[in-house]
Amino acid sequence: MDSDSAGAHDLWRMSQAESPRDVLVLTVDDQASFREVARRVVDVVPGFRWIGEACTGEEAVAFVRHQTPDLVIMDVRMPGMGGLDAAQRITADAPGIAILLVSAEEAEAAAYEEADARLATVARKQDFGPALLRAAVSGTRPGTAARP
Numbered sequence: 585m586d587s588d589s590a591g592a593h594d595l596w597r598m599s600q601a602e603s604p605r606d607v608l609v610l611t612v613d614d615q616a617s618f619r620e621v622a623r624r625v626v627d628v629v630p631g632f633r634w635i636g637e638a639c640t641g642e643e644a645v646a647f648v649r650h651q652t653p654d655l656v657i658m659d660v661r662m663p664g665m666g667g668l669d670a671a672q673r674i675t676a677d678a679p680g681i682a683i684l685l686v687s688a689e690e691a692e693a694a695a696y697e698e699a700d701a702r703l704a705t706v707a708r709k710q711d712f713g714p715a716l717l718r719a720a721v722s723g724t725r726p727g728t729a730a731r732p
Contacts, residue, residue: 606633607721610651612644612658612670613637618686618709622657629714641665645673652678655721660687660706671704684720686712 609632611622619637626634635653638644642665644658656674658667665673671683683704705720 605631607631607654608633608635608652609717610635610644610647610653610656611637612639612641612656612662612667613686614639614659614662618659622712625713625717629717632717641667641670641673644670645677648674648678648681653681655682655684655717657684657686657712657717657720659709660685668704675704682721684716 609622609626611619611626611634613619613622619639623634623637626632632655635651636647638647640662641658644656645665647653648656656671658670660667667685671685674681675683685704685706686709687706688709705716707716
């Protein structure tokens with residue numbers, strides 16, 4: 585590679601680096617369709633950057649040990665380790681990571697929210713979108729005040 589090509593390559597690498605304000609996001613769900621939807625939402629929200637996905641709670645815990653997302657969007661119910669157990673392990677190891685637990689079942693989402701509101705933001709999958717993504721990082725729900 586000549587010096588001009590090397591310089592252009594370095595410039596390209598610098599342009600691909602995330603800005604200091606990007607929120608790095610990991611999606612975790614046993615359903616590929618929701619992982620895809622979540623990735624698309626993350627991709628269109630300025631200031632957020634998708635960095636990976638996992639299919640199980642165990643994979644999420646392992647991922648976080650090697651890379652540090654700022655936000656983990658995770659299904660409540662998955663085969664093996666569920667979302668709540670994985671969230672507890674992730675926040676024990678890295679307390680600064682925001683967790684957004686999602687569930688297709690409204691009653692299940694409400695039960696988890698009451699069980700440990702300090703651990704994570706909890707929402708129905710049907711409500712997932714840019715506002716909920718931003719709220720999960722700020723520790724609020726759209727239209728509510730910040731948690732203490």
